[in-house]
Amino acid sequence: MADLTTKFQKLALSEVESADASKFVELTSEQKALESQWLTLSSRFPDSIEELNESLKNKTYLLGNAPSAADLVVFSRTLPLALKWTTADYASKRHILRWLDLLQNTLVEVPQDSKLTIDFSVEVPREIK
């Protein structure tokens, strides 16, 4: 995974909707289904934002431990919402914020004025599992 992200040339934010899926690892049936799910649900955001956070609780990326083209598309649809979140939203969206920050630092070239700035000094209550 680290190998893939280090070799991957960052895509501009404006190009992520047309990301070349062949640059990523081949998907299993389960991953194809998750990809389909998040492409559909992300087109209806902010509905399902809570489910996105829950889904990212146990995974580094949307489909598991490796990045996919779906991460890039859903990233571009989530970022505009996340830019409006305040520190009061951190607790309920902590896994999305972690994922967005990872992507904007590894896979997507986000213009400085659209970049998500996370205040890491904010104390967030421990998550109840």
Add this chain to the structure above:
Amino acid sequence: MSLEIFTDKGKGLSALSTNLKLAIAATQTKIGKINLTSEHDSKKASLKSKEGFELIEANAIVKYLLNDFNSDKVAIAFEENQLYTALQTQDKSVLANLPALSTEINASSVILFASAFALDRSSYPEFQALEPIKSAIAQALSITSLERPKPTYTG
């Protein structure tokens, strides 16, 4: 992988569409016998495995169960955009633009048919006359508690 499908407990046309998709996909699945369960705590539909795999979106569940990720993308886009909105507003005008549907049971035909049927039960008569579809319709109607339309007072 041991799978279980949980129904949508909503009372609107979207719930009927979802439950019909799940009922058809459960009978047509390439994965093995799967039960549709309506006795569960969550209100939303899902597919879960004991290993922790979970899907919460009906169209993704249909594609997964039928192992069909490449069927008619235009038909699915019509369902996910126009029919999805029409189901929320109960606006039947969208039915005038319904794409044609063959009688082949695949992911796109199941997805498109279920939402068109939920909006208007006379949609795609040839498709709904297919034996597995008939029984899935009966099952979906039996597990979905639709709200009666509110009477409109005109006087």
